Amino acid sequence: MLGATGSIGASTLDLVRREPERWQVVTLTANGNAEELAKLAREFSAELAVVADEGAVPRLREALAGTPVRAEGGKAALVEGAGLAADITVAAIVGCAGLAPTMAAIAQGRTVALANKEALVSAGEVMTAAVRASGATLLPVDSEHNAIFQCLSGADLADVRWITLTASGGPFRDWPAERLALATPAEAVKHPNWSMGAKISVDSATMMNKGLEFIEAYHLFPVGTERLRIIVHPQSIVHSMVEYRDGSTLAQLGPSDMRVPIASALAWPARMDTPCAPLDLAAIGELSFRAPDEVRFPATRIARHAAAAGGGVPAVLNAANEVAVAAFLAGKLAFTHIAAQVEETLGRFAPSSPSTLDEVIAIDAEARARARELLELA
Ligand code: NAD
Numbered sequence: 261m262l263g264a265t266g267s268i269g270a271s272t273l274d275l276v277r278r279e280p281e282r283w284q285v286v287t288l289t290a291n292g293n294a295e296e297l298a299k300l301a302r303e304f305s306a307e308l309a310v311v312a313d314e315g316a317v318p319r320l321r322e323a324l325a326g327t328p329v330r331a332e333g334g335k336a337a338l339v340e341g342a343g344l345a346a347d348i349t350v351a352a353i354v355g356c357a358g359l360a361p362t363m364a365a366i367a368q369g370r371t372v373a374l375a376n377k378e379a380l381v382s383a384g385e386v387m388t389a390a391v392r393a394s395g396a397t398l399l400p401v402d403s404e405h406n407a408i409f410q411c412l413s414g415a416d417l418a419d420v421r422w423i424t425l426t427a428s429g430g431p432f433r434d435w436p437a438e439r440l441a442l443a444t445p446a447e448a449v450k451h452p453n454w455s456m457g458a459k460i461s462v463d464s465a466t467m468m469n470k471g472l473e474f475i476e477a478y479h480l481f482p483v484g485t486e487r488l489r490i491i492v493h494p495q496s497i498v499h500s501m502v503e504y505r506d507g508s509t510l511a512q513l514g515p516s517d518m519r520v521p522i523a524s525a526l527a528w529p530a531r532m533d534t535p536c537a538p539l540d541l542a543a544i545g546e547l548s549f550r551a552p553d554e555v556r557f558p559a560t561r562i563a564r565h566a567a568a569a570g571g572g573v574p575a576v577l578n579a580a581n582e583v584a585v586a587a588f589l590a591g592k593l594a595f596t597h598i599a600a601q602v603e604e605t606l607g608r609f610a611p612s613s614p615s616t617l618d619e620v621i622a623i624d625a626e627a628r629a630r631a632r633e634l635l636e637l638a
């Protein structure tokens with residue numbers, strides 16, 4: 261479980277906790293929250309607990325003293341922990357920081373339940389080629405991609421007319437443009453339908469989340485950018501759709517609870533129980549849809565162009581977005597400047613086309629440096 265202390269980590273471990281006889285936890289990782297990680301490692305009798313932040317190792321060791329859990333820290337330990345023998349790895353670190361450990365799990369040829377969309381956006385073909393080479397199985401946990409995966413259920417992509425990603429539209433869906441410029445971090449992280457980590461919540465507010473998901477879908481379901489669409493669906497009940505050439509559209513519906521797609525990936529191709537409330541469509545009453553507004557929310561347009569450009573461009577988009585979101589959360593960048601910063605960084609840095617993990621990581625680092633330079637100029 262990569263990213264055990266996060267929102268996806270908590271949802272995953274909640275499912276594991278309900279069926280202890282079914283699961284044996286090998287590795288749990290976190291960034292710097294050693295105390296929480298130690299608590300989870302004790303509860304789930306993990307073999308190894310890893311903090312990415314080496315400075316947190318003494319606290320982790322202290323908190324795990326007297327237990328058989330091995331405690332390690334740093335990037336190399338994270339990669340080592342991700343590579344330990346296991347049947348399934350849940351990749352739920354936030355950001356490109358999760359790329360190397362996710363690739364380590366893929367290299368083992370195992371099943372990887374992928375929530376960490378930034379890793380796939382940045383590495384693109386480098387990751388999908390590694391999946392093919394090792395024989396790994398990549399199961400999407402992101403609710404939209406998990407929905408598409410279920411609606412496709414092995415269909416021939418040549419029979420697909422459209423893949424439609426649904427978007428809630430985020431907390432500012434109905435805000436006028438003037439008000440968006442004044443949006444605060446506290447307002448941005450308050451998502452109307454989902455409870456998630458801060459970074460993805462801001463991405464939902466800017467619609468960059470849907471932009472990243474567009475690129476994610478492009479790699480997971482290679483139908484070409486022209487057959488991928490985005491539609492705003494405020495209720496977040498239809499998680500995405502596939503329309504076939506004969507006019508049939510299949511959709512996956514469910515409550516806005518990540519334990520549903522996580523369970524789908526954990527048990528695939530079987531099914532498992534979740535504690536989620538059954539879908540009560542009569543109570544919900546109405547499902548509505550509308551076209552996205554790319555004037556107020558330009559992120560999906562920027563991401564679509566990055567997907568079409570390919571090569572290292574999506575890695576630059578992702579890195580610039582991570583820097584801009586962090587600056588916004590720190591109160592150093594206006595909400596509407598997040599997408600503008602990303603576009604500006606893309607305009608100033610034309611990366612090469614990476615063919616190895618190290619090349620992706622180098623592009624990510626260079627793009628972050630450029631994005632930070634721009635922030636200082638602003
Ligand atoms: P979160 O912020 O709640 O948790 C992130 C996890 O990653 C934590 O365990 C944290 O310790 C770890 N982490 C952070 N920085 C790290 C670093 N530099 N090195 C190593 N570990 C680090 O985030 P989340 O909401 O759980 O999202 C995790 C991933 O899943 C993201 O890629 C997000 O886009 C994706 N996702 C989340 C949801 C959701 O509902 N939360 C839905 C779909 C996809």
Ligand code: MG
Binds near residue numbers: 402
């Ligand atoms: Mg999603």
